Amino acid sequence: MKLEEEAKKYMQDKLTIAEVMTADFYEMKAGQTAIFPEHKALEYLALGLTSEAGEVAGKVKKLIRDGEDVEGFELKKIAIASEIGDVLWYCAMMAKEVGVSLDEIMKENLKKLHGRKVRGTLHGSGDNR
Numbered sequence: 709m710k711l712e713e714e715a716k717k718y719m720q721d722k723l724t725i726a727e728v729m730t731a732d733f734y735e736m737k738a739g740q741t742a743i744f745p746e747h748k749a750l751e752y753l754a755l756g757l758t759s760e761a762g763e764v765a766g767k768v769k770k771l772i773r774d775g776e777d778v779e780g781f782e783l784k785k786i787a788i789a790s791e792i793g794d795v796l797w798y799c800a801m802m803a804k805e806v807g808v809s810l811d812e813i814m815k816e817n818l819k820k821l822h823g824r825k826v827r828g829t830l831h832g833s834g835d836n837r
């Protein structure tokens with residue numbers, strides 16, 4: 709590796725996540741940790757996404773079971789946030805797999821929801837309202 713390339717790589721690695729975090733940056737960095745069989749990518753990712761969403765639900769369920777003492781609640785919220793991060797990882801990898809950036813999905817989702825708000829259709833059901 710040439711010195712210039714090494715310096716560039718060093719600087720990329722030096723960037724702290726907080727300095728540069730965007731949906732696209734997250735997607736790119738998350739992709740560096742992806743290990744799964746390519747021929748079953750969508751299935752693998754869908755199962756992972758629902759599994760992690762289940763972990764979020766499980767942690768929330770335990771709040772109900774164990775009560776919500778203030779100190780314990782704060783720790784449990786951190787654990788829930790961590791599981792939300794796992795859900796995000798799978799969302800980012802699914803976005804990549806279907807060829808639409810996470811950033812674009814976020815924009816389109818907000819557009820859809822704001823359209824529903826304007827049309828007064830936030831309540832109700834159906835994908836196209």
Ligand SMILES: [Mg+2]
Nearest residue numbers: 760763791794
């Ligand atoms: Mg998890």
